[in-house]
Amino acid sequence: MKKMSSGMVSIELIRQGEPEPIYNAAVVVGRGEDAQIFLSDSGGRAEFQYPAPPEELSLMKSSEIRPYSLCEIQISAPGINETYYTGCQVFPGINTVLRCEVQPKIKSVIKKKKTIRIPAHGMWAHSPNNKDGGAFSRELDSVEQIMPVLCKNMLGTPDFLTVHLGRADENALDITVSFSDYIKNISSGILYPTWPEEALRAYILSLISEVRKRVKTGYYRNLKYNFDMAAEKYARYFDGRMTFEPINRITDELICWHLSADGCLLISPWEYVFLTQKGLKSEEILKHLSGGDIMFCQYRNTEQADFTETVKKGCAGSEVKAVQQCLNRIAIHYLTIPFIKDTEGYFGSCTESAIKAYQQQFGLDDSGFIDKTTWQSITYAANAVNKYRNTGRDANTEASLRKKSVIFLGDTGQEVVRLQHFINSISRKFGKRCVPPVLISGEFDERTRDSVNKYQKYKRLPQSGAVDKKTWSMLYDDIADFASIIQKPKKHPGMPVVKGSEGENVIFIQGALNSISKVLKGNGGLNIDGIFGGETEKAVTEVQILFGLQSNGEVDEKTWHALSAEYMDLAGIVSARGYYAEG
Template structure:
């Protein structure tokens, strides 16, 4: 039996981000209290959200960083309970928010409007897969047959807007289904499966494996072809660990935003590869990626593709999806910077102004189709608020982040 370590010698950072359901708009002046999950009555921080729905970033105690650098009997993260109250909304309590040392944890909180039908929401975040013993993955073929009669297969690889997560084993009829935006789903899984303290190349390799596995489920309509109404499950025996309501980590979030349209391929195989993996400590998995092993390779300076090929073979390569679903317009194929002009600039200015109407720390920009210093300042404010490098240049990650936030704030999601 593993044990909770009380020797909190390092610090991690935490920010709570509060928004409303179903509009996804930030909630100003929400009251947020933070306490140890083991001592919920002892309030450590009392915070208030700003007009962007964000609390200040606070430093809180965390275990020694060494605990997350090798398999350890001591819990490598501290756990906090977060209580959120806002006028006109039902309160939420989240217990078990995980904080790693030298990392910034982001805890999203979505509040329902206050009605008799919306009860108090209590979310308990389950333990991390590398600390708690979950069922090991049941092996499957990494390439699915697509020539069976009645097989449902997409004609091309598309990044979905949503995935439907069945929160349990495939055959569990009592498990709830959750509609999750694709990038949010990947951030949740990566934060549940690996540690944000690991080397950058290791994090990227694991995120690519998670995305490729997920897109294989999407592309082959694996569960829907079996008569189910979901995309993927939260069971480690069948898929990845996804934890309802959990926090994610800023470093993982940035990498997902940069790489979200990528997946892993083999020559002459159209579908994304079902890249299976295991922890490599409690469970061994020849020909799959070992999570702890990938960490040690990252320590030795292996690149992302070298880590992946070490486990999956030299014929594995990184591919890019042909289409991103649910966005108003596709990436123009080049960066937008000062001096750029045309309909793509005009569209992005319109989208930034719509976002600025909701997030007041972002200044509006001229909507004239010309990328000026005025537009650059707006882009920099957007990048700073949403965790991107504040270059003022609309590169690939920034373009799709603008699309993502624009859709979130201008359309009430039909699936919530």
């Protein structure tokens, strides 16, 4: 007998407006006698396998059978409103990710169970063989509709979009989402995740490019709407839709790239699949569809939306929410900046305190207001810590891990200080209920041991309360946001450039440092004289701290590549090739 196909469903539970996960929530899958119950772990996660139809159904345009199964999920726990999801789609061999923001209960308010009805997948909704009917049958218009041609090679899209949850002329809510989450959401509604990866890569890059053009040209705002995107004939954002791991991963890889081409490449997604089946790679598909006239360009993300007026305490809106989310990304690495729990777009006392702390950290006027200079500085810093933070797996880290000894209750010193900083960073990422924060004292006290125990429990390590090599390794990996930079735009001179050096390399370094300083602080403070003195050393150290590199004031190969890439990026020089990873 043929073994039945199945897919994985990963539930991520958090309280609305809070970064902390929900522990021990009941996740009920299905109904009646067939229902299964799972409990969320300390990270708010619950995973289970679910039956799914054979993969070949999703590779046939004329399939008469829906190529995915539908899963019903009910979530309940003390202190939250019961939430029910219907229409969650499961494909064979694919990890479906459902991120659930549930509402906390308010004693004075009686609320009924909340039901989220996920619409049918766009491919199946418009299939002539779809006989499902009901609420899931025709949620979208044809995805084969081609978007109007907009101006090409437009760079600089904000990290966050205001999205209208309906057509532009419909009465619907506006929400703020990140650009990458928007792409993941709509891609998961119009692409089957079981399709060949080359087809997915080509279509997602086309989609990123077209959405970026529409936002950058202010299509909806020029029509006097107060949002960036609305439901289109090719895609509709649905708040609460599941996403799929292959689509999420590819979007993360390609989000900083766009196409420069005449015309629009958003034709039927099936055409991408058919070209892949003929043996074409993603780059070849895009060149074929564009007639060969195409460039692959890197997105220059330092060109952000400007604040036209000062934003201060008492204000509200998508701009405030964008700043709050950027500050929280930065706060993971700068412990002087407080974490903002409520990032719903209201400028309150917590946001004001975080902005003042940020301004003090980076040498800006600590007014507590968001002006153009502060906004550009915050968005640049948020992108920098995402791009370059690499306290995880490089050769230096591996060497230091081999040298580390076990530390435990009663120990003191610099390694304990490092551990306590790591604990507090992880506490901010995963929530203090998972890993409680500690006092930075340099003493391995009971409170530090308790946090280590909870971290080890969270990571399914033996709960010894001592930090051995395996625990150190996990800590390093968890505080790393992204791997170090991939591109090396300017060749390193072959040896570190240090204090006392002179010449063209120093001039280049000083120019790069001034470009970064202008974005962060509003001015470039170094005299470009080609002499590596104390001020240059200090500026190098500050940038190394921002990028998460070894902060010794020396420009080694890694620091050189980071400075080189940023200098080119800020100067408007973008790479036109090489976005495809090997393998």
